[in-house]
Amino acid sequence: MSDKKQKLVVYLEVAMVSAVALALSYIPLQLFHAALDLSLGFIPVAILAVRKGVLPAMLAGAICGLLSILTGKAAFLTVVQVLIDYPVAFAFSALVGIFSFQIKIKRQFTFWIFLASFTGALARWFWHFIAGALFWGSYAPKSVSPWLYSLLTNGISCLLNAVMLSIILLFVVKKAEFLIRS
DSSP states (O other), rough: OOOHHHHHHHHHHHHHHHHHHHHTTSSSSSEEEEEEEEOOHHHHHHHHHHOOOHHHHHHHHHHHHHHHHTTTTTTOOOOOHHHHIIHHHHHHHHHGGGHHHHHHHSSSHHHHHHHHHHHHHHHHHHHHHHHHHHSSGGSSSSOOHHHHHHHHHHHHHHHHHHHHHHHHHHHHHHGGGTTTOO
């Protein structure tokens, strides 16, 4: 396949993953509190990151974040907040792809899947933590620091999403490996 055709295939995958991630984000999976949610849109971006690498997946994540804003799904306080919480945070979830080679070669892939999932989750929820403390801090209980409140709510959400993604990626690698092959 020519270089132009390969690039076109990657761009088409980025577009499809962005759309699927946005569609999945409409499935509500909030646990106990609005800030504690499972982000199903994280899954296709992570699979693309393992399949094609960090940069195409970052583009897909950023596009999904922008689409969230454009479709009115985004929680909007300020321009900076919405940019941090959506395109920036979603793009950073693609850091799962840092470990794509290790996951694909099948040696101790379980370890690498957990490490990749937690890396992507930490990278994304780091930005949610920053936005939570700086912009959403007024929603913290009066006796709790906005930084601690954001750390707790976003930290728990980060862990839940990392575990969810680890389980799904383990299943994909074991049962649907074709999804991660380039």
